[in-house]
Amino acid sequence: MLFAVLAAVVIVALNFFQNKVRNFFYLVSAPIQASLWQAGDRVSNFFATITEFRNLKKENEDLKLKVQLLLTENASLRELKKENETLRTALNIGLEKEFKLTLVQVIGKDISQDSLIINRGSKHGIAKNMPVITEQKNLVGRISEVYDDFSKVMLISSKDSSFDARISEQEIFGVVKGRGGLKAFIDRVPQDKELKVGDILVTSVLGGVFPAGLLVGEIKEVKKSDLEPFQQAEISPFFDIGKLGNLFVITPS
Amino acid sequence: MLKTVILLVLIFYILALAQASFLVHFQIFGMVLNVSLLLVVLINIFENPQKYLGLWSSLISGFFLDIFSTRPFGFWILIFFLAAIFVKLIFRKHVRIPFIART
Numbered sequence: 001m002l003f004a005v006l007a008a009v010v011i012v013a014l015n016f017f018q019n020k021v022r023n024f025f026y027l028v029s030a031p032i033q034a035s036l037w038q039a040g041d042r043v044s045n046f047f048a049t050i051t052e053f054r055n056l057k058k059e060n061e062d063l064k065l066k067v068q069l070l071l072t073e074n075a076s077l078r079e080l081k082k083e084n085e086t087l088r089t090a091l092n093i094g095l096e097k098e099f100k101l102t103l104v105q106v107i108g109k110d111i112s113q114d115s116l117i118i119n120r121g122s123k124h125g126i127a128k129n130m131p132v133i134t135e136q137k138n139l140v141g142r143i144s145e146v147y148d149d150f151s152k153v154m155l156i157s158s159k160d161s162s163f164d165a166r167i168s169e170q171e172i173f174g175v176v177k178g179r180g181g182l183k184a185f186i187d188r189v190p191q192d193k194e195l196k197v198g199d200i201l202v203t204s205v206l207g208g209v210f211p212a213g214l215l216v217g218e219i220k221e222v223k224k225s226d227l228e229p230f231q232q233a234e235i236s237p238f239f240d241i242g243k244l245g246n247l248f249v250i251t252p253s
Numbered sequence: 254m255l256k257t258v259i260l261l262v263l264i265f266y267i268l269a270l271a272q273a274s275f276l277v278h279f280q281i282f283g284m285v286l287n288v289s290l291l292l293v294v295l296i297n298i299f300e301n302p303q304k305y306l307g308l309w310s311s312l313i314s315g316f317f318l319d320i321f322s323t324r325p326f327g328f329w330i331l332i333f334f335l336a337a338i339f340v341k342l343i344f345r346k347h348v349r350i351p352f353i354a355r356t
Contacts, residue, residue: 007312007334011327014319018326025320029270036274044278 079105086246089135099211100253102126106244107150114158114180116141118247121149131210131250138238139203139214140247153247156216156237157182164207165216168200176201176216176235184217184235195222195233211250257306261313265289269317289314290333297337302345311337 014021026033087103102124108117120126132140132153141161144154154161161178165186174189189195199219205212217237224231268289276285293314297307315330322329 007330011330015326021326022320029321032270033274036270040275040278047279 083246086135090248093135093137098213099248099250101248102251104132104151104247104249106247109241109244111182111241114141114155114161114178114182115144116153116155116244116247118151118153118249119149120249121147121151123148125251126151126249127251129209131214133214133248133250134239134244135246135248136238137213137215139210139216140239140244142209143249151249155182155241157184163209164204165201166204167195167219168202170199173204173206174230175207182237182241184237186219186233186235188230189233191224191226191229191231193231195219195224195231197222199233201235254306258309258313261306261310264292265310265314265317268292268314269321272318273321289318290336293333293337294340297340298344302341307337307341308334 083103083105090101102120104118104120104126106116107119110116116132118126118132126143126146128143128146130143132142134140139156141153141155141158143151144160145152156163156176156178157180158178159180161176161184163176164173165176166173172189172193172195174186176184176186178184186195186201197219201216201218203210203212203214203216215238217235219233220236221234222231223233272285272287272289276288279285293307293311296310300307311333312330315327315333318329318333319326
């Protein structure tokens, strides 16, 4: 009983001097406390890092997924930008006034067959033999096969391609034929007509395949032989197969 | 006895320091293990119920925890002392551990 009373008195008394008592102990213990605090901090950080690993893994996976989504969005925006630029170019040269156009995108290329696959088909009003051009009015080819949602474009360099053309601003007519391997030539040009390297070929309305005035290419090499009734010339088509992305299909107005 | 008390003072001082500076970094469900209390309870369990070392331990450890805590002085002393008395009473009246002498 006496002990309890004594203890209570001591405790109450200590409360009056608690600042001094605590200050003394803090002063004495400060170096040890600092070391213990640092040690505790390091050890807990170490364990926290271990437990964080799982979260990091999940966070990493989430971020990867986010990056993928953003990349997809970015790619889609780039496509839209490209499409926008194509349309702007087409508007600038007044293509829409001359023809009724359907914007299409190239989704596949088969260079060995000189053909392209585009993302529009019969559902979108595409039909066989419709001309396909670039936004600069360069002739690319014509629709050779039509599916519901896709179409196949036969390039002017295809061996099966043949149409009438003429030298720009001159009355020289001929037939442009594909040679395969992205090459084409003009044939059936009378011997008395003078072809020059650099002459520009445009489509002629004669064959009825393409509307007149579409740019075909320029003459690269003239092959003239007295033994032949007609002269030929190699053509360099204006379109660049590597850069074909957005194209226009000329649909009947 | 004096040697033991001095030893207990040292141990409880170090434990209180560790409690305040080291163990606070390791919280489990927002709580920190009170090693001083654990030691006090263990001493009171395994001490001869007729001896008072366990009660002294509770006072010493409570004192040091009070030093390093922000609560009013005497809070931990009271808690530890009551815990020690509780354990001592239980073991004095209801529990008998074979290898601990009762006299």
